[in-house]
Amino acid sequence: MATVWITGASRGIGRACALLFGQKGWNVAVNYRTSESAALSLCRELEGMGVKALALQGDVSDAVQVRRMASRAEYAFGGIDVLVNNAGIAQQKLFTQLTESDWDRMFDVNVKGMFHCCQAVAPMMIAAGKGSIVNLSSMWGQVGGACEVHYSAAKAAVIGFTRALAKELGLSGIRVNCVAPGVIDTEMNAALGPETMESLREQTPLGCIGTPEQVAQAVLFLAGEDSSFITGQVLSPNGGFVIG
Ligand code: NAP
Numbered sequence: 001m002a003t004v005w006i007t008g009a010s011r012g013i014g015r016a017c018a019l020l021f022g023q024k025g026w027n028v029a030v031n032y033r034t035s036e037s038a039a040l041s042l043c044r045e046l047e048g049m050g051v052k053a054l055a056l057q058g059d060v061s062d063a064v065q066v067r068r069m070a071s072r073a074e075y076a077f078g079g080i081d082v083l084v085n086n087a088g089i090a091q092q093k094l095f096t097q098l099t100e101s102d103w104d105r106m107f108d109v110n111v112k113g114m115f116h117c118c119q120a121v122a123p124m125m126i127a128a129g130k131g132s133i134v135n136l137s138s139m140w141g142q143v144g145g146a147c148e149v150h151y152s153a154a155k156a157a158v159i160g161f162t163r164a165l166a167k168e169l170g171l172s173g174i175r176v177n178c179v180a181p182g183v184i185d186t187e188m189n190a191a192l193g194p195e196t197m198e199s200l201r202e203q204t205p206l207g208c209i210g211t212p213e214q215v216a217q218a219v220l221f222l223a224g225e226d227s228s229f230i231t232g233q234v235l236s237p238n239g240g241f242v243i244g
Pocket of ligand 1: 007008009010011012013014031032033034035036058059060061085086087088089090109113136137138139180181182183184185186187188189
C-alpha cells in the first residue's frame with residue numbers, strides 16, 4: 001500500500017486530500033501544528049476506511065521537527081511515496097504596513113516549510129528510484145494579489161522551486177508538480193468576510209467558490225500514476241479566475 005505525507009492536513013484542503021487519498025487506499029501521514037483533536041479525529045476516520053493513518057505534530061518551518069516527522073512516517077510505513085506540501089498561512093495587509101516579521105513568517109511556513117519537507121523525503125525517494133511531490137501554490141502566486149504581497153511572493157516562490165526541483169530530480173524518477181488553487185471555501189478565507197467572498201465569486205467565470213474536495217482531486221491526479229509523464233507543471237483549479 002502506498003503512503004502519502006500531507007502537511008497541514010488537520011483542516012481545509014489538506015484534510016480533503018487526506019480523505020481522498022484514504023478513499024483510494026493510501027496510508028496517510030497527517031501533519032498538523034496546533035489542531036490536535038481535528039488531526040486525531042481525521043486519523044480515526046481514515047482508519048475506519050481500512051488504511052493506516054499517523055498523526056504527526058510539528059511546525060514545518062522547523063527543520064528538526066520536520067526531520068523527526070519524516071523519520072516517524074518512514075518507520076511506521078516503511079517509506080513515503082508522495083509528499084503533499086500543503087501547510088500554509090495567509091495574511092491580508094497593506095504593503096506599507098507589512099512588518100519584517102510578517103514577511104519572515106510568511107516565507108518560513110510557505111516556502112521554507114516546503115524546502116525542509118522536500119529535503120527530508122528526497123533521499124528516501126532517490127534511494128527508492130521513485131516518488132512524487134505536490135506543492136500548494138495559489139493563483140495569487142501566478143498573477144499577484146493586492147494586500148497580499150508577501151503571500152503572493154511566497155506562492156510565486158513555490159512555483160519557481162517546483163520547476164527547478166522537477167528538473168533536478170527527474171532522472172531519479174521523482175516528479176515534482178504544483179497545484180495553484182483559486183478561491184476555496186476554507187478557514188483561511190474566513191477573515192475576508194462575506195462581501196469580499198461574494199465579490200470574488202462574481203469574478204470567477206464558473207460563478208462559484210471552489211471546495212477543498214475539488215482541489216484534492218487535482219492533488220491526487222498529480223500525485224499518482226495517471227500523471228506519470230507530467231513534472232514541473234502548475235495545475236490551477238480556479239474556476240477560470242486566472243487563465244493562461
Ligand atoms: P487552512 O484551512 O488555513 O489550513 C491550514 C493548515 O495548515 C492547517 O492544517 C494548519 O494546521 C496547517 N499549518 C499552518 N501552519 C503550519 C505550520 N507552520 N506547520 C504545520 N502545519 C501548519 O488553509 P487551506 O485553505 O486549507 O490552505 C491549504 C493550502 O492551500 C495553503 O498552502 C494555502 O496557501 C493554499 N491555498 C489556499 C487557498 C484558499 O482559498 N483556501 C487558495 C490557494 C491556495 P493547524 O490547524 O494544526 O495549525
